[in-house]
Structure formats: C-alpha cells, structure tokens
Amino acid sequence: MPLVRFIDFLRDRLGLAIKASIGLLALLVVADIARVLLSHGHEAAAAAQDLASAPSPIAHDPSPAAAHAAAGFWAHLYHIAETVPVFWSVFGFIACVLIVYVSKWYGHLKVGHTHIMAPEDFYNE
Amino acid sequence: MSEFWIHPTLIFLIGGLLLPLIPQAARKAWLLLIPILAFARIVTMSSGTFGEVHFANWTLTFGRVDRLSQVFGYILGLMAIIGTLYGLHVKRAAEHTASWFYVAGSLGAIYAGDFITLFLFWELMAIASTFLIWFRNSERSLAAGYRYLLVHMAGGVALLAGIMLTYKATHSLAFNALDILNPTAGTWLITIGFILNAAVPPLHAWLPDAYGEATFNGSVFMCAFTTKTAVYALLRGVPGFDILIPLGVIMALYGVVYAVLENDSRRLLAYHIISQVGYMVAGVGLANTHTEFGRLAFNGVCAHAFAHILYKGLLFMGCGTVLHQTGESKFTELGGLYKKMPTTFVLTLIGGLSISAFPLFSGFVSKSMIVSAGFESGKLWVGFLLMLASAGTFLHTGLKVPYFIFFGKNNCKPQTWEKAKDPVWNMTAAMCIAAFLCIFIGSYTPYLYTKLPLQDVVYHPYNVGHVMETLQILLFTALGFFLMLKKLTPEAKISLDLDIIWRKGGPAFLWLAKKPIQAIDTFVGEIYNVGGLIPLMRTSRFVGVFDSAVIDGVVDGFASGFRNFGARLRGVQRGAIQQNLTAVFGFGALLLLAYLFIF
Numbered sequence: 095m096p097l098v099r100f101i102d103f104l105r106d107r108l109g110l111a112i113k114a115s116i117g118l119l120a121l122l123v124v125a126d127i128a129r130v131l132l133s134h135g136h137e138a139a140a141a142a143q144d145l146a147s148a149p150s151p152i153a154h155d156p157s158p159a160a161a162h163a164a165a166g167f168w169a170h171l172y173h174i175a176e177t178v179p180v181f182w183s184v185f186g187f188i189a190c191v192l193i194v195y196v197s198k199w200y201g202h203l204k205v206g207h208t209h210i211m212a213p214e215d216f217y218n219e
Numbered sequence: 220m221s222e223f224w225i226h227p228t229l230i231f232l233i234g235g236l237l238l239p240l241i242p243q244a245a246r247k248a249w250l251l252l253i254p255i256l257a258f259a260r261i262v263t264m265s266s267g268t269f270g271e272v273h274f275a276n277w278t279l280t281f282g283r284v285d286r287l288s289q290v291f292g293y294i295l296g297l298m299a300i301i302g303t304l305y306g307l308h309v310k311r312a313a314e315h316t317a318s319w320f321y322v323a324g325s326l327g328a329i330y331a332g333d334f335i336t337l338f339l340f341w342e343l344m345a346i347a348s349t350f351l352i353w354f355r356n357s358e359r360s361l362a363a364g365y366r367y368l369l370v371h372m373a374g375g376v377a378l379l380a381g382i383m384l385t386y387k388a389t390h391s392l393a394f395n396a397l398d399i400l401n402p403t404a405g406t407w408l409i410t411i412g413f414i415l416n417a418a419v420p421p422l423h424a425w426l427p428d429a430y431g432e433a434t435f436n437g438s439v440f441m442c443a444f445t446t447k448t449a450v451y452a453l454l455r456g457v458p459g460f461d462i463l464i465p466l467g468v469i470m471a472l473y474g475v476v477y478a479v480l481e482n483d484s485r486r487l488l489a490y491h492i493i494s495q496v497g498y499m500v501a502g503v504g505l506a507n508t509h510t511e512f513g514r515l516a517f518n519g520v521c522a523h524a525f526a527h528i529l530y531k532g533l534l535f536m537g538c539g540t541v542l543h544q545t546g547e548s549k550f551t552e553l554g555g556l557y558k559k560m561p562t563t564f565v566l567t568l569i570g571g572l573s574i575s576a577f578p579l580f581s582g583f584v585s586k587s588m589i590v591s592a593g594f595e596s597g598k599l600w601v602g603f604l605l606m607l608a609s610a611g612t613f614l615h616t617g618l619k620v621p622y623f624i625f626f627g628k629n630n631c632k633p634q635t636w637e638k639a640k641d642p643v644w645n646m647t648a649a650m651c652i653a654a655f656l657c658i659f660i661g662s663y664t665p666y667l668y669t670k671l672p673l674q675d676v677v678y679h680p681y682n683v684g685h686v687m688e689t690l691q692i693l694l695f696t697a698l699g700f701f702l703m704l705k706k707l708t709p710e711a712k713i714s715l716d717l718d719i720i721w722r723k724g725g726p727a728f729l730w731l732a733k734k735p736i737q738a739i740d741t742f743v744g745e746i747y748n749v750g751g752l753i754p755l756m757r758t759s760r761f762v763g764v765f766d767s768a769v770i771d772g773v774v775d776g777f778a779s780g781f782r783n784f785g786a787r788l789r790g791v792q793r794g795a796i797q798q799n800l801t802a803v804f805g806f807g808a809l810l811l812l813a814y815l816f817i818f
Contacts, residue, residue: 097561119694126687133684170601186692189610190699194706197479201714211480211712217722 130179235319280332305649306436320347324712345371351437363432378412416449422719431486435539467501475611511593519588527582530573537567549708555629561579575613581660
C-alpha cells in the first residue's frame with residue numbers, strides 16, 4: 095500500500111521530517127508576526143480616518159460594558175491576544191504543558207487506599 | 220389528526236419489529252432500506268405541527284417540525300444510516316432492532332411537541348440503548364448496562380417530577396422554552412433530567428462506563444444519540460440559562476483531564492464526548508436569542524452537534540474497528556498498527572483532525588461559533604477556557620489516539636498482530652461516508668449553515684485571523700505532545716470517577732446501592748406531599764387518568780413479563796433495584812403501547 099510505504103519512507107528519514115516540521119512552525123510564527131504588524135498598520139490608518147471623519151466624542155467614550163470588560167485578568171489577556179503576535183502559539187504550547195501536568199497531578203491524588211489512577215482490578219469484576 | 224402523516228420514528232419501530240421476520244437473504248437490503256426510508260421521510264417533511272392526538276385532557280403532539288427539530292432530525296437520521304451500514308454484517312437481528320428502537324426514541328423526542336411525548340421517547344431511548352451494552356455478552360457489560368439503566372432511571376424520575384410540577388404551575392404540557400428568569404423547582408428538575416443525559420458533571424460518570432463496555436457498533440450509535448438529544452432538549456427548553464455556561468466550561472475541561480489519564484481508546488473517546496458536549500452546553504447557556512451573541516451561540520450549538528455526531532461517530536467507528544478486528548481497545552495492548560490497518564488509520568485520523576477543528580475539517584466551522592459567542596458575550600473567560608480545551612482535544616483525540624494505536628511502541632501480542640487487518644467493506648464504507656462528510660462540511664460551509672435554525676445570523680469562519688490562530692494553537696500543541704511523549708505514554712490503569720459511589724464492591728456496594736434509592740423513594744414521596752401533589756391528584760383528571768388508565772393497566776400487564784426477564788439478570792444486582800427496574804420497563808412499554816395504539 096502506497097501509504098504504508100510513504101510512512102516508512104518518512105520514518106527512515108526521521109531527522110529530516112523533524113527538521114521540516116520545525117521549519118513549518120517557524121514559518122507559521124513569521125507569518126503571524128507579519129499578519130499582526132500589517133493589521134496594526136490598517137487599524138491605525140482606520141482609526142486615524144475615523145477621527146478625521148467623525149470627531150464625535152461620544153463614539154470614543156467607553157460604554158459601561160466595555161469599561162467593565164477592560165478590567166481584570168481576562169481582559170488583560172484578551173488585550174494581549176489582540177495585539178501581541180504569536181500569542182496563540184505561546185497559548186497553545188502552554189495549554190498543552192498545563193493540561194498534561196495538571197492531569198498527571200490529578201491522577202496521582204489519593205482516594206482512600208489508592209489513587210485516582212487505580213489498578214485495573216480495582217472494581218474486582 | 221387532520222391528515223395522514225408518517226412519523227420517521229414509526230418507520231424505525233416497524234422496521235425493527237419486522238426485522239427478525241425478514242429472511243436472511245433479504246436482511247441486508249432491509250437493514251439499508253429502513254434507515255434510508257426514514258431519512259428520506261425526514262428530509263421531505265414540511266414545517267408545521269402534525270400527529271396531534273387528544274388523550275384524556277391533554278393534547279399529545281408527536282410531530283413538531285420546525286427548523287430546530289429538522290437540523291437535529293436530519294443529522295440523527297443520517298447517522299442512523301451510517302451506523303447501520305457499519306454493523307451491517309452483524310448477524311443477530313435483536314442488535315439491529317435495539318439500535319433502531321434507540322434511534323426511534325431519539326427522533327421521537329426531537330419531534331415531540333409536549334413534555335409527555337418527550338418523556339415517553341426519552342425512556343424508550345434509555346431502555347433500548349441498555350441492550351446495546353448488554354449485547355456485548357460479558358459479565359462486565361452486563362453490570363455496566365445495569366448501572367447505565369439505573370442512572371438514567373434516576374434522571375427520568377427527575378424529569379417526570381419536573382414535568383408534573385411544571386404542569387401544576389402552568390397547566391400546560393407544551394414543550395417550549397421554560398421561564399428561566401424565574402426558575403421554579405419544576406424548571407430545575409427538568410434541567411437536571413436533561414443535563415444528566417448530556418453527561419454534565421457531576422452527573423456524567425455513566426457515559427464512559429457504558430460507552431467503553433458496549434458492543435463495537437453499539438457505541439457508534441450511543442455516542443451520537445443520547446447526549447445530542449439532550450443538547451436539543453436543553454436548547455429547546457432552557458436556552459440562555461446562565462448556570463449552563465460554567466457547567467459547560469467545567470465539562471469541556473473535565474473531559475480533557477480524564478482523557479489524558481485514560482488507557483482504553485473507547486473510554487478516552489467517551490471522556491472526550493463530555494468535553495465536546497461541554498461546548499454545546501456552554502453554548503446553550505449563552506443562547507439568549509434576544510442578543511446578537513446569543514443567536515450566534517444558538518446556531519453554534521446546532522452546528523457543533525451536527526459536526527460532532529459525524530466526527531465522533533467516525534472516531535468510534537475507527538476505534539471500534541480496531542476492537543472488532545483485534546479484540547483489544549487498550550493502548551497498552553496496541554501500537555504500530557498502521558502497517559496492518561492503513562485505511563482505518565487514515566479514516567480515524569480524519570476524525571481526529573475534524574474534532575480538533577483543523578481548517579477544512581468540520582470542527583473548524585462549528586466549534587468556533589460557540590467560542591466566538593463566548594468572546595462576544597463579554598465573558599472572556601468562557602472563550603479562553605474553551606480555547607484551552609481545544610488544545611486538549613487535539614492533544615488526546617487528534618494525537619494520542621492515532622499515535623498510540625497506529626504508531627508508538629508496538630505492544631501487540633502476536634495473536635493481536637496476526638488478527639489486525641482492515642475491516643469488511645461495509646465498515647470501511649460507513650467510515651468513508653462519515654470521513655467525506657467531515658471534510659465536506661469543513662470545506663463547503665453552506666451545506667451546514669443553510670440548515671441552521673436562525674438564518675439571519677451571519678458567520679464566516681474562514682478569515683486570516685481565525686485560520687492563523689487555530690493553526691498556531693494546534694501545531695504548538697503538537698510540539699508539546701512530541702516533547703512530552705514519555706510523560707503521555709498510557710499506563711495500564713483505570714481512572715476512578717464518580718461512578719465509584721455506586722460501584723464499590725462487596726457489602727458496601729449493596730448498602731450504597733440501596734440507600735440512595737431508598738432516599739430517592741423517600742424524596743419522591745416528599746415531593747408528592749410537600750409539593751402539594753396530593754390535592755392535585757384529587758382534583759385533576761390528569762393524574763387520575765394517568766394513574767388508573769395508564770399506569771395500573773399497562774404497568775401491571777407488562778411488569779410480569781419484564782420481571783421474568785429481569786430475573787435472568789439477577790446475578791448482578793439484587794433487592795429493591797429490581798422493583799425499580801420493572802417500573803422503568805413499564806414506562807417503556809407504556810410508550811410503545813401508546814404509540815402503536817394511536818397510529
């Protein structure tokens with residue numbers, strides 16, 4: 095089967111496959127930096143245009159909801175996510191590490207005489 | 220009834236009852252014909268209210284057809300075709316009959332316009348699906364089936380109590396959105412009945428317990444119908460109920476944690492159902508249709524349920540194939556199988572990429588609607604925590620499942636390796652259909668989006684920002700996976716969950732099993748007294764008729780038959796439970812009889 099041959103082909107060149115994957119990640123990071131920088135340029139231009147065309151002070155007054163949302167940890171995180179490039183790369187990686195460590199910690203919590211991760215014959219069926 | 224109107228449920232019920240009579244030579248054709256007929260019926264139904272039956276003082280509505288019920292009916296009907304095709308080679312007719320009765324219950328609940336009809340089909344679903352576990356024919360599945368039935372019975376009691384209290388308060392049995400701004404005890408009990416079926420913690424432990432023990436094709440049905448019918452019921456009954464938002468987020472993360480620890484591939488997928496349904500439950504909590512984000516969430520729940528049924532079905536079919544071919548479903552007994560089962564590998568991978576919401580796969584166009592609604596609602600934590608759970612989804616279902624079954628260390632025993640090969644044509648065909656639809660939905664959004672209930676909501680998943688954001692999360696999660704591969708290697712252990720409460724062995728078990736049920740009995744008795752139902756019973760014809768004409772007649776008639784059946788299973792559990800089971804079976808029988816009597 096061609097698929098099996100292709101997988102074996104990659105496995106024989108594991109080093110190269112890993113390098114290609116890392117290259118892909120690097121490319122993604124570069125692309126995201128470019129995207130955020132470009133969109134900031136656009137936003138700045140749009141904002142300038144807004145100011146020029148509609149200098150109404152009301153339009154720039156934060157609504158109560160927005161003011162409320164502008165406080166706190168999540169709002170701060172949201173602001174970073176909107177403005178800092180590669181935020182989601184870092185988020186994805188940290189999320190993965192966090193999930194694995196928290197789960198493992200949880201799995202080793204004690205329950206009576208055993209742990210959450212118990213021997214397979216625990217229920218004695 | 221103003222006109223002759225065929226309910227798709229009826230097609231499945233009749234098809235299932237006649238199946239054992241169909242000669243073996245024609246059976247496969249029958250197995251394909253019935254679901255296709257039912258699906259064709261669903262697709263051709265026009266909107267409106269049909270199948271209204273006046274019974275005693277109330278009106279039962281069997282067919283409420285609108286955009287919301289149609290999107291669920293469509294996908295469940297489609298899944299019935301795929302699931303039946305997947306198990307086409309199974310010889311025992313009773314297994315197919317049980318699957319179809321299960322589907323019939325689900326569709327009946329989807330199109331139900333009143334609470335009584337909903338409840339009857341709800342119970343049919345629970346009973347029929349129990350057989351899908353028992354048909355595995357092992358000690359373990361017998362016990363698991365019992366536990367499953369007991370839990371659902373308890374949920375059914377809550378639902379029925381809620382329905383009665385609501386009826387008492389509003390004098391209406393219509394199944395419409397409840398008043399969630401002023402929730403009564405009835406509203407809470409109905410919600411509890413619904414979220415038990417949706418497997419919301421702490422009422423979730425039945426799900427991995429049962430789905431890991433069901434037959435290879437039984438799990439394919441189960442993963443689609445029970446939880447998604449519950450999501451529909453929530454969306455119909457309590458859209459915008461705030462409490463569901465934190466519950467849904469907890470669910471999404473809870474399932475992820477257990478999936479890390481899990482060693483059995485099908486139990487892992489079951490925990491991931493909890494995680495995925497968490498998105499939908501949170502979405503129902505956000506779905507206040509008076510707001511812009513709420514309308515997006517409303518559509519998002521439907522879209523995600525639609526996509527989820529297909530990719531979860533595909534994943535259960537992939538892992539079910541491995542189980543069917545090798546007899547193993549544990550990672551510590553598998554590995555390196557891509558050489559022996561390449562087709563199964565590719566198809567399972569497509570399911571994994573879809574659930575992980577890779578661009579061009581179905582999860583990408585559905586899950587993001589709910590996440591976006593979370594961000595737009597101003598509850599930023601909902602958005603971020605659901606994003607966190609997305610990383611977990613890819614980690615387990617997209618990476619862990621394919622890696623430790625098809626790659627990784629080869630833990631296969633020689634006989635496992637010997638037996639491993641791609642399956643018979645019908646299993647492959649069913650997986651191919653599901654895989655095609657996963658990609659089709661992700662690549663051609665109008666297919667799904669034109670079916671959603673609120674057509675004025677505009678959503679475009681494919682923009683540079685969203686694609687980049689998703690790719691970054693997923694690919695850097697993959698990086699983390701490969702860096703921590705050693706830590707993620709599955710261990711030959713089980714993870715204790717809340718089902719420990721009713722599973723502890725020995726004398727403690729009997730005590731534990733008996734006490735809560737006695738407590739429930741007492742509690743229900745309390746409700747009758749405290750809730751003022753006794754005066755109601757005296758004055759209202761509703762309960763009077765219900766009691767004398769329905770319960771006494773039908774339950775007594777059927778109870779003995781089912782009690783005999785129960786006696787055969789008595790090896791596992793004893794005592795008061797048996798009596799309660801009889802009552803549940805009685806309700807199932809009641810449903811069937813009511814249904815057949817009416818049409």
